[in-house]
Amino acid sequence: MTQDRRQFLARAGSLLYTVAGASAWLTPAEARTQGADLRVLDPARVRTLEAFGEILVPGATAAGIAHFVDSQLAVDPNDSLLVTRLFNIEPPYGRFYTGVLDALEALSRLGRPASPARLPRDPQRCRRCRLWHGRGLSQTRRALHGAHRAAQPLVMRRWPGTTHRS
Amino acid sequence: MARDHAQVVIVGAGAAGSVFAAVLAEAGRDVRVLESGPPRRLSDLYSSQIWGRRLKWAEPHVAEATRDSVWFNLNAGRGYGGAATHHFAVWPRYHADDFKLHSSFGKGLDWPIEYADLQPWYDRVQEEVGIAGDAEAEVWRPPGAPYPLPPVPRFVQGQVLARGFEAAGLRVAPIPVAVLTRPYKGRPACIWDGWCEAGCPTGALANPLATYLPRATAAGAKLQAGCHVTRVLTDAKGQRAIGVEYVDTAGARHELAADVVVLAAFGVENVRLLLNSATTAHAAGLANSSGMVGRYLTSHPSVMTFGLFDADLQNHMGLSGGQIFSHEHWTKTGRPGAFGSRQYEAAMAIKPNDLLGIAMTRAELFHRDLERFMQRAVRGLGQMTAVCEDQPIAANRIEPDSRRDAHGLPLARIHYTTSPDGMGLWHAAVADSERIMKAAGAMEVWHGPKVAQHIMGGTIMGSDPAASVTDSYGRTHDVGNLFVAGGGLFPTTSAVNSTYTIHALALRAAVHLRDGWAGLTR
Structure with missing residues (x-):
């Protein structure tokens, strides 16, 4: 599978979140839409x-x-x-x-x-x-x-x- | 408490510490470098300003007592490479008149050396590291060997702003940078993508990860990350440094014995360490019989000026430090009521976000107005920076704060107010920068706030032990085997970026220590 530069950079911004008890590397936008846990706010x-x-x-x-x-x-x-x-x-x-x-x-x-x-x-x-x-x-x-x-x-x-x- | 020994212990793996480590390790000395921050390689750096924030300090360090600020967090750095890992690599030389302000003009302080004393070390550093520039075009340049590398290319933004300088009657030259314009000593040439401030991952920019630290480790120097030095230890009489105390990341306290101690932990931290190393013999702090430790803290009052052009300036390309520069406003007495010099740097590569990004240049805009501005500015924004000289004032100082950090050290309490001369130069620079931008054809022109670039002073060098902390090599007057390195040694600021001079002074001092080892370590 090939990626262009923007796709690569978008994934490079992934951070570790917890969704429904499981850890996942997601962008903040994905974390929001998937309802990832918030830990401080x-x-x-x-x-x-x-x-x-x-x-x-x-x-x-x-x-x-x-x-x-x-x-x-x-x-x-x-x-x-x-x-x-x-x-x-x-x-x-x-x-x-x-x-x-x-x-x-x-x-x-x-x-x-x-x-x-x-x-x-x-x-x-x-x-x-x-x-x-x-x-x-x-x-x-x-x-x-x-x-x-x-x-x-x-x-x-x-x-x-x-x-x-x- | 564990205790071991090295011939030389260097506190800090930044610009000055890495030079000392390379020179002394290559001379066969047993060298240990203790760095408070994390270990870091070039491959750990990312071309992203957001990731670049990790190069800054996060631990409590400084308490500011005055409204003015030296912008510690912006200027300092942590981890291997120190602040030089995120520096812009603009490397002009001090001028001859910067070294004798007091005797020549009755202002500020004198250095214990002259330009001629430092010139061979500037020449040697530029050959070792690789500096790109055009010595002939720099009609103001003090004597020195020609640059070993051809100058940086001039992209559209540089061409446009150069016309503005020309229209304003000011000559410009390619900015001298420690960035490779062609492959040099095994390092690659720059690709001009303008991410210098985030930390150059290719090694084209002369940060210590690409220059002196590899030499040091190849020669056997041992680098230890996560070692926060808390005190310099001295013998019972307080006449010799016998090592340092440090805390590791697990909180364990250690002592490392040494024949020579070199403090190269950035100007603010060096002061903090000396003051925290007080003993009965040095009640006011180590190497502080003069009372000058912490005094004469200085910075460069600077301003960024922006112009919006109806053209594609290719402003994402080039270097964070710019493409052209000018010392046409150098004459110290050129402006009544505002003594000192000014330097202009222009045509910086600009990225959309972060503190130095396009969005923050118009902080009053938001929502759709910001969006519309960004759409224009992402191609049409030009930028220049004026760097102004500051005058040393004894009351600008670092002292221990009442609060302590996690290791028990008092925070550094900073008192700093830009000198009246520095403020006068800053106001003049704002007016002249806007004039240049308009002359270049900008449709809209504005400037940012006063910022403090580079932190200097606090452990100034001098000939008189009663009025300075060290001699011209950074050897403290009070403790013969204790050296201080870095910008803290500078008695005056000039109007140029400090990292080149830090390198030249460090190389001169390290060679002095290497060649005079027997006498200097007694």
Whole structure:
């Protein structure tokens, strides 16, 4: 059987998941569609992460953002492929991710009209998304920075050993 | 507690440590290299920025005390090859005026050596490793042997941005890189697919896995991965280093006795080790009678500038470090109120994702706007980077934090604020870079945030033992058989990438130790 380069690369991105009690090498997208076990993130945080990912990049949910992040939170930090490694964020990274997801959820309820987990599929057509993000779609950077800053005290309170920089 | 012996123990298997290991092992010395990270071969590297994240530290290491940052995690590396495994291999030389800032300009510090002292070692390293460039085109280049390899090819992005420099009245030259433009000493030529920052798996880029580590192991040096050194051990009087203490991956503590100890564990970790090796005789930390251990931490304030062109720039091709560069803004006093030099690198290979990828260049975009931008930028995005000189400030320092890592070492608490001169140069570089991009024909131009490239200082060399940590060979003033290697030795930053100078200094010091062994190990 021959493969083209893109097919090879797609398989090269496979990670080890557990489906119905059996281990399998799957892409994050396959892991999602096959209902692979999640090891760190609970369903509420998965919904928040998928909604947030979908706002950033259409198709993030179907690509398996939650299963990718979850799988990398579950491994030894030295083997992790998360972008947190590029910053001065102290492992275990689950502290950071769950803290920020909780902060995003909390932030969305503080004077904002919608939870990120309940946002519609096309956020650019949605006024609520604009409000949730801050003062407009073009200022997402500021909104994300604000969310990150808002997350810090929550993360610190919840996980006192955590250090990170904005 | 197990204890064994080597003539030389080297802490860290990166750029500097690998040079020491090769030179001393080839001289017949019994060399042991202790590396905190994992063992790694070229075949373990993947052309993927996501996989390349594994080359970074994951363990808690640094606590930052200031708003400015030296971006430790981005700059450092772990495992065989160290930070040089993910470096871009841009290898210009320091200029002569970088070595005498204080005596020539009344700014910063002086090195205990001049360019002429280092020139033969630059020449020797470039012959051993293979550097590609065009010495004649570099009209600013200090004296030195011509490059052994022809320059990197200029793809469309390089041609377009070169026209921008030309229109702005600035000359450019092919960027000097430690990347092979043709096969050299058994290593293959580069295929220009632009994955340097993820770790070059072919061996065309001069990371230690392809250059000095194979030489070291072939000569009998023993590399031990997963060995986290926690202290340098000294004799009762504190006059000699007698070895190191380390913890293995199982948590077992060991002592390795040695005649000579070389700390080559990256600038931040070297400081942490010296401070953690305090004894009654060295209450403020080992080799710290001057109080200078940890001081004069510096970095290069840098900025990436982007331009969107209505053309296919072939921007996926080439090298992470670029295709052309310029030292036309080198004159230290060329800009009132902002002393120092600037270097421009341009036409970097850019990939779609990750921190240095296309998507992150416009962090404010998301959803369909991001998708539309990506569709244009994946062919039309051009990039250049300005590297600015920073001035050494004693208050920029590393000190022990109150928290400790899993091995009991205090984290490195970093105080760093870019010098006023460095900030002035950075602002000037932003304006000039955008001017160059516009002159090249970009339809839209923007720049990224201030980033810190390369970490230097902390164990500076100098002539005065009261004002520096080591002599020009990295031999500590206080402990004669203890050497420090790497960028931590640099008293000043210049405006060029540091890895070439790290190699030249390490080769000079290793040969000095090899040839003066009897006297230096007493």
